[in-house]
Amino acid sequence: MxxxxxxxxxxxxxxxxxxxxxxxxxxxxxxxxxxxxxxxxxxxxxxxxxxxxxxxxxxxxxxxxxxxKTNPHNGSNNWAVSGEKSYSGHPILANDPHLSLNLPSIWFVMQLATPEHNSFGATLPGALGIISGFNNHIAWGETNATRDVxxxxxxxxxxxxxxxxxxxxxxxxxxxxxxxxxxxxxxxxxxxxxxxxxxxxxxxxxxxxxxxxxxxxxxxxxxMGGNNQRTFLKFNEGKNYDDYLNALKGYTAPAQNFVFASTQGDIALWIQGKFPNKWEGQGKFLLDGSNPQHDWQNFIPQAFNAHTKNPERGFVSSANQHPVDESYPFYVFNDGYETYRNRTINDFFRSKDKFDIQDFKNLQNNNYNLKASELLPYVFANMDTSSLNTEEMDILNTIKMWDFYSEIDQLAPSIWESWWTKLSEIIWDEYDADPLVMDKPFTYQTIEMLKNQPEDELMDIVSTPEKETAKDLFLITFKETAKELVEWKAAHGDYNWSAYKATFVGHLLQALPAFSRFDVPIGGDYNTVNAASKNHGPSWRMIVEMTSPPIGYGIYPGGQSGNPGSKYYDNFIDQWAAGDYISLLFMQDQDAKKDIMATQTLIPNR
Amino acid sequence: MKNNLINFAVTLIIAIILSQFLPWWHVMVAGFVSTLFFGLKRSAVFFIPFLAVLLFWMVYAFWLGNANDFILAEKIAVLLPLGGSWPLLLLVTGFIGGVAAGVAALLGNQCRLLIKR
Structure with a gap:
């Protein structure tokens, strides 16, 4: 759609x-x-x-x-490695949902224990049970499946x-x-x-x-409705793969990639939702409401939803990319699937045999800019630099030296951000005449066009008499970038990535400065695994090792209190930005005293 | 001088007691009542209740703010905006209370003169 x-x-x-x-x-x-x-x-x-x-x-x-439309930066990562690929022999699972960075925090961390069950993880105000977390037997997490429904x-x-x-x-x-x-x-x-x-x-x-x-x-x-809350309640009390499968069966929308790991050694990932079984191309264009052949004919049976359990490669992962390849029999519309984070993640898990907790932490905080690495070498090889002045050459040399890691102290990521923003707008200027007709092509395809169809007629800038090619666009936008950055430097100082991006965690009331946090020093951008952009990013990072009981690590850009007067309002932000984690205290005994700061007992009024 | 001290103490005590029952304007009642019964001369009419309430509100605000290490006070000092300085926020707090009490005291003094005549 x-x-x-x-x-x-x-x-x-x-x-x-x-x-x-x-x-x-x-x-x-x-x-x-x-x-x-x-x-x-x-x-x-x-x-x-x-x-x-x-x-x-x-x-x-x-x-x-x-x-x-919804924020295009809404996305998430999750993955799990099997016991064979884990340093300890126990599966390890990770999840980090990417949402806008808000205070009070979107998530809060909670342990829910009764004499019968015990679960721990992050949840949302209004949700029942833990949404992304674990209990003594299983762990679960979600990313958006971005399927067309x-x-x-x-x-x-x-x-x-x-x-x-x-x-x-x-x-x-x-x-x-x-x-x-x-x-x-x-x-x-x-x-x-x-x-x-x-x-x-x-x-x-x-x-x-x-x-x-x-x-x-x-x-x-x-x-069409459905009881999607039940899925999470059943996760909270689940004990094994069958319980997980049973829990997600009734889940309808919005479709999610549900990652799973258990202390029994299973890992799995189901892409779950209620999906219309469409004919090839159905929904790509406006459908004819008078033609019964254009109706949704039926739904994909739940058992045929794409899934994997204990795959041979020893890991499962999702990062909002295409759910399947061409061999999946059902039609899946390309809804602008993410094409960068998933490859960084999967390449990492293919790169060696064993992974430990530190590997997981490093991956969640990985700032490798695959997108830039796929376009810039081509640009450097093809852009005509003869007309650049010394100042512009300096900036070009800075980005040429870049190792493609969007770290906070680097200048190159700022140059890239400014350059890409201008380039991606100018190439599709044809669309600006009538922005309602359709969406611009997706980022991956845009870069493919620049590299493989540099002379294409769409490269032309409509408002100029000349006929531009991709090479011209690189130069025009580079000069604009250099101009912008020189001006930025004069006004604000050094344009290192941290300062230029200026990530902030904003209070719900129009980011009221008194109750918000500005200039948070965190690297990455919306296409790196650590998907931290200006006001959007990993809103909860979790890693769970499936020992008995499981050992969890977590952090999120906020705090447990919604009260701006509390020191627990925003006390995790600095640790979150630095890539640090907090060991999650998963209490096994209701009378536990260790590390307890305060207790509150609620007694019903009889 | 003696009158000044008595008025200062009376304003302070009434303000503290009434603060338990009334909203912010308890300081106005305190300023009004104290000058009604303990007359002052010239600028002292305004400034003695002003100083009493300034002291009361600053100390009280310090006590409240100290309870959470002035986190909220600093944020309110950003909101107002006072450059995030909580001592400045205390001063502004005391000043506002003091002005309210002082103005009420001026009224109290006029009423006292009316009654005496």
Whole structure:
């Protein structure tokens, strides 16, 4: 759903199908999927839905804008190594969800113990049980699976009363639901939502559209409900792989990569959610709401969801990358899967035989900038530097010397950040004319285009009379970068990565300076394993070794208290930035006294 | 001089006692009542209750702030903004209380003159 392409005739006129597939491939040419390529899918014996031959519908309404999208930096890492790959013979599991950096903290750490169970880990206000953690038997963690579970259908109404819509050659009745929205000190607003069997009509002439006889209906797995909290409650009391599998079976949305390790020695990863079984290409474009072949035909049976248990390679991992490779029988739309963190992680686990806790800590804090390393050597080899002045040459030489680690004391990561930001905007300037037509190609494909299609017509800057190529874009944006950094230096001093990035952990009220933390010295950017960008990053880092009982380490950018007057409000931030961890005190005895700072006893009022 | 000392002590005691029951304006009641009964001359009418409450609020704020190592006081000093200096925040706190008490004392003094006439 995410490539919102409303205007297909125009799109095809501009690009054509081959061009479209070049810019938006279903699979990037490198792919190190969540479920490894070696996986045998022969157990999936199911007829796949056929792609209908009908035309892609053209749009019937003009939108003023589209719905806001989620933060593209929302992502996470998780992984686990088997006993054979672990220094101690016990599996080790890690998880670090990447979210915006907020105070009070998004997460807090908790131990939940009853006479029957005992679990420990990070959880969210309002959630039941531990979300990312462990108990005496198993450990679990999540990353977002970014799977496409939302499609748009073009709806044609019979008349402006919108009581009937076209489907399967006949007029079918819509249902109306009146939403009552109470407004403080004002009149209650009544909003009529029109439902088709696809889902609610979201865009219409009342909302960002213009045609009273047409609309776009949203079909979304999230509207179908389900008890997703139960999954986590069952994890909390789980004892083995079967309990884990049983717990996640009913989970629907948003789809997650659930990593697992147990004291019995199992490791696993299931990509779990309720996934429509789509025909090839379904949902890539606007769907025809009147054509029954465009309906979701059925769902992928849960047992056929991509998963792996105790793989031969001895580790499982996910970092929001493509879930599978081409051999997975079901259609998986390329929703802009991450292409850098996963390769750094997997390459690391392929690099040696045994891993210990320090390796895990180092990996979670790894700032290797694979993205920069894949583009910059090509740029250095192809950019014409003859017109650069001394100041610009100095800056170029600085970034040429870079080892591609985005560390806080380096200048090169700042140069790269500024340069890439400008380059990625200028290459797709064609899209700025009509930003609603579709999303710009994904980062990986952008770099591929720069390297492999440097003379492509899209490299041209529309507003200039000259015909630019990739080489010209490198030089133009480099000169702008040099200018920006020289000015930055004059205003703020040295542009080392820490100062230039200026990571902050902001209070919920518009990052109120008094209650926020600024200039946190942490390396990395949104494509490094340590995905710390300006106001986004690893919001909880956890490592668990599956001894009996398990030994855990954790840290997060905040504190256990939500009170800005408490020293526990933000006391973990410095340790988090430095890559340090706290040993988690997983108490085995309810009367334990060791390391207890305070106790509070709640007695029911009889 | 003796009057000044008595007024100072009375303002302080009334303010401390009333602070247990009333919101911030207890200092105004204290300033008003003390000058109503213990008259002062010229600028002392304002400044004696001012100093009494300044002292009271600064000490009280110090005591409150000290309980969490002035973490919150420093943050409020960023919010106001006072450059994050908690001693400055205490001074501002005392000053505001003192002005309130002093103004109320001026009113108390006028009332005392009305009654005497």
């Amino acid at each position: 995410v490539i919102l392409i409303w205007n297909i005739p125009m799109l095809l006129k501009v690009f054509g199908k081959d061009r479209f597939d070049l810019l938006y491939p279903d699979f990037f040419d490198i792919n190190d999927p969540v479920i490894s390529k070696e996986t045998d899918w022969s157990f999936i014996d199911m007829k796949m839905p056929e792609t209908p031959e009908s035309e892609i519908p053209s749009d019937s309404i003009t939108l003023s804008e589209t719905l806001e 939302l499609d748009w259908y073009k709806i044609e109404f019979k008349d402006t009363t919108r009581k009937e819509y076209k489907h399967d050659g006949q007029w079918k009745k819509t249902t109306q639901r009146i939403e009552e929205i109470k407004i403080r000190n004002g009149k209650t607003l009544y909003d009529t939502i029109i439902y088709t069997h696809h889902g609610p009509v979201t865009y219409d002439h009342n909302f960002k559209g213009d045609n009273p006889k047409a609309g776009y209906a949203m079909q979304w797995v999230g509207h």
